[in-house]
Amino acid sequence: MKLVIRDVRLPLAHFELRLDVEITHQVTALFGPSGAGKTSVLDLIAGLRQAPSAYIELDGRVLTDTSARKEVPARDRHIGYVPQDGALFPHLSVRGNLLYGNKGDTSLDRVTGVLEIGHLLDRRIGDLSGGEKQRVALARALLSSPRLLLLDEPLAALDEELKMRVLSYLQRVRDELRVPMLYVSHTTDELRALCDEVLVLDRGLLRGRGEPRELFAAPAGASHDPD
Amino acid sequence: MRTICLVLSLLAAVPASAAELQVFAAASLTDALKEIAPEYEKATGDKLVLNLGASSTLARQIQEGAPADLFLSADEAKMDGLEKRKLLLAGTRKSVLSNTLVVVVPVDSNLKIAGPADLVAVRALALAEPQTVPAGIYAKEYLKSKGLWSKVIDRVVPTENVRAALAAVESGNVDAGIVYKTDAGISKKVRIAYEVPKAESPNISYPFAVLAGSERKEAARKLLHYLHSPPALAVFRKYGFLILE
Amino acid sequence: MMSSEEWQILGLTVRTAGLATLLILPPGLLLAWLLARTRWRGKSLVETLVALPLVMPPVATGLILLKAFGRRGPIGHFLHDTLGLDVVFTWRAVVLAMAVMAFPLLVRSARVAFEGVPHRLEQIARTLGAREGRVFFTITLPLAARGILGGTLLAFARALGEFGATILVAGNIPGRTTTLSLAIYQLVQLGQDEDAFRLLAVSVAVAFAAVWLSEWFLRGRA
Numbered sequence: 099m100k101l102v103i104r105d106v107r108l109p110l111a112h113f114e115l116r117l118d119v120e121i122t123h124q125v126t127a128l129f130g131p132s133g134a135g136k137t138s139v140l141d142l143i144a145g146l147r148q149a150p151s152a153y154i155e156l157d158g159r160v161l162t163d164t165s166a167r168k169e170v171p172a173r174d175r176h177i178g179y180v181p182q183d184g185a186l187f188p189h190l191s192v193r194g195n196l197l198y199g200n201k202g203d204t205s206l207d208r209v210t211g212v213l214e215i216g217h218l219l220d221r222r223i224g225d226l227s228g229g230e231k232q233r234v235a236l237a238r239a240l241l242s243s244p245r246l247l248l249l250d251e252p253l254a255a256l257d258e259e260l261k262m263r264v265l266s267y268l269q270r271v272r273d274e275l276r277v278p279m280l281y282v283s284h285t286t287d288e289l290r291a292l293c294d295e296v297l298v299l300d301r302g303l304l305r306g307r308g309e310p311r312e313l314f315a316a317p318a319g320a321s322h323d324p325d
Numbered sequence: 326m327r328t329i330c331l332v333l334s335l336l337a338a339v340p341a342s343a344a345e346l347q348v349f350a351a352a353s354l355t356d357a358l359k360e361i362a363p364e365y366e367k368a369t370g371d372k373l374v375l376n377l378g379a380s381s382t383l384a385r386q387i388q389e390g391a392p393a394d395l396f397l398s399a400d401e402a403k404m405d406g407l408e409k410r411k412l413l414l415a416g417t418r419k420s421v422l423s424n425t426l427v428v429v430v431p432v433d434s435n436l437k438i439a440g441p442a443d444l445v446a447v448r449a450l451a452l453a454e455p456q457t458v459p460a461g462i463y464a465k466e467y468l469k470s471k472g473l474w475s476k477v478i479d480r481v482v483p484t485e486n487v488r489a490a491l492a493a494v495e496s497g498n499v500d501a502g503i504v505y506k507t508d509a510g511i512s513k514k515v516r517i518a519y520e521v522p523k524a525e526s527p528n529i530s531y532p533f534a535v536l537a538g539s540e541r542k543e544a545a546r547k548l549l550h551y552l553h554s555p556p557a558l559a560v561f562r563k564y565g566f567l568i569l570e
Numbered sequence: 571m572m573s574s575e576e577w578q579i580l581g582l583t584v585r586t587a588g589l590a591t592l593l594i595l596p597p598g599l600l601l602a603w604l605l606a607r608t609r610w611r612g613k614s615l616v617e618t619l620v621a622l623p624l625v626m627p628p629v630a631t632g633l634i635l636l637k638a639f640g641r642r643g644p645i646g647h648f649l650h651d652t653l654g655l656d657v658v659f660t661w662r663a664v665v666l667a668m669a670v671m672a673f674p675l676l677v678r679s680a681r682v683a684f685e686g687v688p689h690r691l692e693q694i695a696r697t698l699g700a701r702e703g704r705v706f707f708t709i710t711l712p713l714a715a716r717g718i719l720g721g722t723l724l725a726f727a728r729a730l731g732e733f734g735a736t737i738l739v740a741g742n743i744p745g746r747t748t749t750l751s752l753a754i755y756q757l758v759q760l761g762q763d764e765d766a767f768r769l770l771a772v773s774v775a776v777a778f779a780a781v782w783l784s785e786w787f788l789r790g791r792a
Contacts (some may be wrong), residue, residue, distance in 0.1 A: 146693045172696040185690045190671040190711045197709075199698025242698045377602045385761060449659055450743075457760055482659045482741050498658045 099124065099246060099278035101156050105164075106142065108149035108302075110135055115149075115302040121280065123294035125272055127310070128282045130299035136282040138184075139299070140248045142181050143280070145172035156246060178239030178247040178277075182254060186223045192234055193219045197240030209237045213235050229260040233267060240277060247271075247279045252272045253288060261288070268292055286314045344544035345372045347392055348487065349383040351399035351531065352486040353424065353505045357564045358397075361557050363535040371544050381457035381487035387412060387536065394539040395549060397531065399487075400459035404532040416541060417535040421553055423567040424529045425506040426463060426521040431497045431514065438501065441471045444480075451482045451502035459529075460487035464503040464526040491515065496564075497535040507565040530569060572768070576753075580772060586661060587729035589724060590668035594676055596726075599718065602680035603706070624674040628734025631670060635739045639666065643662050663740035669730035675728050679721020680787065683714035703738040720788030727780035731773065749778075 099122065107115040115135040128136050141147035143154060145161065154162040156177070160169045186195050192215070196206065208214040213233045214266060226234065232252055239247055252268070253261045265288050271277060272292065281293060285312065288298055290310040298306040298313065306313065350358055352356060352518040355377050362373045376383065376393070387393050388410065396413075398404045401420070407413055428444065430436045437443065444450060455461035461483065468474040484490040487504050494502040495514035502515075509517050535545040551557055560570055571736050572580075604610075605617060614778045639646040639657040649655040657663050687710050695705045711718075733751040740747040742756055757766035 110666075144697050146697070172693070173699050173701060175697070176699075177697060181690060182695065183690075185688070185694045185710060187691060187695075198695065199700070201699070209724060238698070341646070382759060385759065388761075454759075482743055484741065494660075496636075498636075498646075498656075 099157065101246065101278075101280070102154065103139075103142070103143070105151050106139075106149055106153075107151040108135075108138060108142065108147075110138060110302060113140070113302040117304060119297060119304060119307075121295075121297075124276070125279045125281060125295075126285035127289050127293040127296040128280060128299055129286070129289065129296050130284065130305075132284055134284075134299045136284075136299055137250055137304045140179070140250055142283060143246075144177050144209040144248055145170060145175050146179075146189045150207065176243065176245045178242055178244030180232075180235050180247065180249045180252055182252075186226075186231060186238070187233055188223050190223070191219070192221050192223065192226070195223065195234060195238050196241050198238060201243070204241050204243045206241065209240050209275070212274055213237050213267050223260045228256055229264055232256065234263050236267070236271065240271065240275060247277050247294070249279060249281045251284065252284055252321050253283070254285075265291060286310075290314065342534065343370050343372070344541040345374060346394045346541060346544055346548055347374050347376060347390070348395045348397065348548070349376045349378075349387060349393040350395075350397035351380045351383070352377050352488045353399055353447070353507055354397055355488065356511050356533070357507075357561050357566065361552070361560050364556075365548065365551060369547070371548070371549065379453065379458040381403065381454070381459070382459050384485070392538070392540075393536050394541055394545040395533065395535055397533045397552075398459070399529075399531055401530060401532055402462070402532060403459065407534075407536075410434065412537050414535040414537045414539065414545075417549060418532055419549075420530040420569055421558075422531040422534040422561055423569050424531070425523070425565070425567065426460075426467060426503055426526050426529070427506045427509050427568075428501055428519040428521075429491070429509050429515040430518045430552065431449045431494055432502045432516050434497075434500070435514075436500060436518060440519065441468065441473055441521075442568070443519075444468070444501065445473060446565045447477075447480055447500045449482050449499040449501075450477060450480045451484055451490040451499040451503075453487040453490050454483040454485065456483075458486055460490070460503075460505060463527050463529055467503075467521060467525070470525070470527070486531075502554055503564075510565045531566075572772070576769065576772070578745065578751055579748055579753045580776075581659075582664075582747075583730060584750075584776075586664045586749065587726055587732075588776065590665045590672060591726045591730045593665070594669050594673050594725065595722065598673055598676040599680050602677045603635070603684050603710070605677070606681045606684035609633065620677050621674050623671050623735075628671060628732070629738055632667060632735030632738030633667060635663070635670065635735060641708075641711075659741045659743065659747070661740075661746055664736055664749060667735035667739050668732045670731040671732050671735055672725035675726040676721050679724055680714070680718050683717025683721065684710060686717060687713040716787050720784045720786075723780050723784035723787065727777050727784065730780065731777055733772055761784055 100119040102183060103117050103119050106115060108115040115138055117136060117139065130136055138147065142149055142152060151164050152162045160168060161175055215233050215237060218230060253264055257266060269292060282287060293310055294311050295307060296313055297304060340420045362375065366372055375465055380398040380400060380403045384406055385406060386545060404418060428438050452464045453461035455465040467472060468477055481495060482499050484493055487508055491504050491508045491512055493499045501518065506520065509515055533549060535542060535549055540547045554570060562568060636658060637643050641647060641650045646657055649657060657666060692705050692709055695709045731751055737752055742748055742752045744783060750769055754766050754769045
């Protein structure tokens with residue numbers, strides 16, 4: 099997987115987001131305090147937001163090139179998105195949500211097996227617990243056969259025990275389904291268990307990158323940026 | 326002494342009674358009254374406020390207590406209604422004018438109406454509301470007498486008053502209309518396609534009366550008298566009204 | 571209780587109001603969606619134009635329709651000469667007047683309903699590969715359905731009660747354009763107050779039902 103992000107200039111509320119980076123690892127974390135611009139980066143990559151200047155290329159395919167006025171619409175990017183609150187469709191059943199983007203090339207059984215949600219298929223969204231909703235959102239994105247999966251703080255709203263469980267599911271996605279992921283977080287806890295590389299973002303700029311153990315010497319518990 | 330003279334002369338200059346008279350009149354009398362009113366105002370100093378509309382609407386308003394001094398109706402039935410309710414000033418009711426019914430078409434229309442039977446072929450025929458407004462009632466009576474009402478009723482477009490029927494024909498939104506000859510006379514946008522002969526027409530008469538509830542009875546009587554007099558009748562005649570003798 | 575003529579008037583009123591409501595649904599929903607979700611030049615102008623029939627005197631709107639759809643008007647002329655169709659003084663004018671007067675109500679309610687659908691959900695649907703049409707019909711519309719239904723009923727109720735524009739452009743022709751409100755007006759003119767009050771009761775009952783249902787949808791359970 100090779101994701102090229104260049105010449106990004108996006109004015110946000112208090113600062114301008116600027117990014118020039120190449121991502122090649124299977125699981126990369128985008129780490130930084132709240133308001134650093136992390137969600138905006140995901141939105142740009144997914145094609146849900148446009149910047150005055152940006153160049154985005156995934157696996158050799160140009161998705162955004164403002165200088166050439168090229169913008170591939172989100173629906174054609176094959177980039178999965180798991181937003182912070184899951185954003186499940188409340189009027190569809192779990193099955194309806196899961197199959198929404200599925201064209202048959204990824205197996206429902208396989209994904210529901212990995213994430214252990216097979217027994218939830220006919221439930222209504224409103225009946226699911228927090229952890230179940232996260233897994234369904236994750237499965238839904240996976241079932242659209244994405245080339246890249248974007249996750250926006252998937253563990254933020256969960257309690258400790260649930261965090262560990264969902265984390266292990268993410269590891270299974272990484273190991274068994276082998277889908278590349280770009281994972282946003284403002285806590286360091288799960289990064290070492292999951293990510294190959296961490297990009298540190300603060301106030302719209304990339305402050306550093308490296309392996310988790312290099313950047314976060316202190317043991318789990320800290321939740322502020324190391325800079 | 327000087328002040329008293331000044332005040333007295335001022336009082337003398339003001340007419341004894343500058344009355345404002347509310348005249349409720351049938352719509353077909355609009356133009357004639359608008360010509361008569363300024364002359365009368367100049368001569369007497371009284372002010373005339375004209376409330377023009379369908380006689381049925383006006384009668385209804387009077388019944389509900391609208392402050393009218395004179396009622397100039399386009400048919401006897403509306404006046405009868407008021408008389409029965411004792412709303413007329415006794416002895417003032419008199420029928421003065423008559424009118425002629427005509428079939429009008431838009432001025433640029435090619436429609437030929439040789440007789441009433443041709444109305445059956447018309448797509449939309451404007452009449453003043455035939456249940457209540459005198460012009461419409463007269464038209465319906467006429468068509469009934471010719472045995473044509475049931476054939477024509479589907480095409481009838483009822484309007485609020487006779488001038489609205491005229492306007493409908495002027496606009497071209499209907500093919501023809503039945504109005505008074507006096508209405509056709511003031512419009513350049515319609516032409517008379519057929520005039521109903523007097524012998525075949527229902528009796529059209531315009532009764533005038535002072536209302537019992539008038540607060541200016543003397544002035545109202547004066548106006549009524551004037552409307553019966555030669556100068557006023559001349560104006561009515563000019564517009565095409567027939568004078569009843 | 572009600573004469574056959576009164577049933578006929580009620581039937582005509584409900585039929586024309588129903589047709590008017592159906593006719594304004596597609597353009598109304600489309601416009602509501604455009605106003606809710608897109609940005610473009612001239613948007614405020616369109617918003618104002620759409621709201622006009624709501625605040626202008628209904629007879630003023632009726633006058634505009636009369637001039638436009640009369641046999642000599644720009645639209646009416648074409649309809650009459652080319653298609654042999656008359657609008658003014660026919661049931662079509664009733665439907666037209668009702669449609670124009672009810673349109674702003676529908677657009678407003680539908681717009682609020684669309685704006686109430688979390689944008690995030692539509693965005694996620696796009697990342698899952700859905701084209702705009704699919705996003706609209708599978709996500710936006712179902713989630714906005716309650717609000718839209720409420721707005722539709724409100725528009726229907728407005729159409730039922732329409733008078734000012736109708737009397738000007740359709741006239742008051744028994745059996746063809748006489749709606750409930752026009753009939754009540756007529757009966758008052760004729761001095762038949764008891765009959766007028768009976769029809770008034772029917773109007774109130776029908777309007778009450780329509781608005782009550784509409785409120786239930788617009789404010790009902792989340």
